[in-house]
Amino acid sequence: MPMPHRTYKQVIKRRLVGKEGGERTRELRAILTELPNYKNGPYADLRKWVQSQLEETRARSRVVYRDSIEVQREGAAQIAFVGPPNAGKSSLLQSLSNIQIKTGDYAFTTTRPVPALTRIRGVLLQLVEIPGLIEGAAEDRGGGRSLLGVLRGADAIVLCHEASRASELDAIRRELSAAGIDLPTLVVATKTDEAPAPAGSLGVSVLDDSSIDALREAIWKLTGLIRVFLRRPGDDEAEPLALRPPATIVDVARTIHQELADECRGARVWGPSARFEGQRVGREHAVADGDTIEVLTR
Ligand SMILES: Nc1nc2c(ncn2[C@@H]2O[C@H](COP(=O)(O)OP(=O)(O)OP(=O)(O)O)[C@@H](O)[C@H]2O)c(=O)[nH]1
Numbered sequence: 372m373p374m375p376h377r378t379y380k381q382v383i384k385r386r387l388v389g390k391e392g393g394e395r396t397r398e399l400r401a402i403l404t405e406l407p408n409y410k411n412g413p414y415a416d417l418r419k420w421v422q423s424q425l426e427e428t429r430a431r432s433r434v435v436y437r438d439s440i441e442v443q444r445e446g447a448a449q450i451a452f453v454g455p456p457n458a459g460k461s462s463l464l465q466s467l468s469n470i471q472i473k474t475g476d477y478a479f480t481t482t483r484p485v486p487a488l489t490r491i492r493g494v495l496l497q498l499v500e501i502p503g504l505i506e507g508a509a510e511d512r513g514g515g516r517s518l519l520g521v522l523r524g525a526d527a528i529v530l531c532h533e534a535s536r537a538s539e540l541d542a543i544r545r546e547l548s549a550a551g552i553d554l555p556t557l558v559v560a561t562k563t564d565e566a567p568a569p570a571g572s573l574g575v576s577v578l579d580d581s582s583i584d585a586l587r588e589a590i591w592k593l594t595g596l597i598r599v600f601l602r603r604p605g606d607d608e609a610e611p612l613a614l615r616p617p618a619t620i621v622d623v624a625r626t627i628h629q630e631l632a633d634e635c636r637g638a639r640v641w642g643p644s645a646r647f648e649g650q651r652v653g654r655e656h657a658v659a660d661g662d663t664i665e666v667l668t669r
């Protein structure tokens with residue numbers, strides 16, 4: 372004898388409290404099999420309600436997944452900040468950009484990847500803090516696998532450790548290599564106001580502006596990008612464009628617009644790759660860091 376439908380709905384709601392994702396889906400499915408299968412009336416409505424909950428839960432799982440892990444790429448390169456919990460990653464991101472991130476004197480203040488935009492040498496770069504990677508990440512401990520997935524999409528890694536705790540990087544390096552992640556890497560020793568940086572690490576302290584400037588420069592080198600300056604007719608301000616070498620005139624044009632790349636018939640070049648100032652070159656001319664370029668079209 373089924374219980375009154377109103378009571379039944381209360382019971383169902385109670386069974387769902389605190390359940391999300393797969394757990395909630397399983398519970399909802401179980402409820403569907405238990406519900407009397409009437410075509411009409413309050414029990415049919417109840418069944419419809421449970422089914423709508425099932426749909427909603429599925430949709431929500433997809434959204435939560437995307438919100439928490441994926442990072443929309445922006446800027447000319449993506450640099451991941453990786454390190455043990457409490458190493459000072461959020462504090463560095465904050466010093467390098469102007470975003471406000473939660474920092475804290477305890478482990479796992481940051482629980483999902485946090486992107487921050489910064490401009491280095493006039494080029495927009497994206498920095499991403501990866502929450503403290505722990506041992507076993509490659510076997511998905513602590514949701515490590517999706518974090519490693521974010522890392523895999525990055526262009527370079529800044530490995531952070533507290534100046535007095537360089538050995539904490541060993542476990543992280545093992546996880547990275549177990550996951551087959553092999554990116555250009557800069558090792559940074561943090562909190563050098565408390566302890567000196569060991570050899571092989573770039574020492575930084577958020578209390579020392581010049582160390583942050585040095586970090587900026589090191590990050591720029593790490594990206595491997597070159598800059599060319601774009602000159603437009605009638606415009607004296609040349610804006611920097613970042614390119615991954617080797618790059619040609621037509622690559623320069625393409626970073627501005629595909630149409631410009633199609634119409635480009637060469638360029639005039641001033642700077643390191645030009646034999647003389649204002650040299651007229653073809654589409655396939657290789658550009659160099661520091662060139663100023665005026666793209667010529669038909
Ligand atoms: N003395 C000193 N303390 C610092 C420095 N950088 C960070 N800290 C402190 O170290 C603690 C951890 O800093 P966070 O930036 O939150 O570290 P995190 O690596 O992002 O930590 P999780 O996100 O929890 O993994 C905070 O109490 C910071 O104030 C520094 O250069 N010098």
Ligand SMILES: [Mg+2]
Pocket residue numbers: 460461462473474480481500
């Ligand atoms: Mg953090």
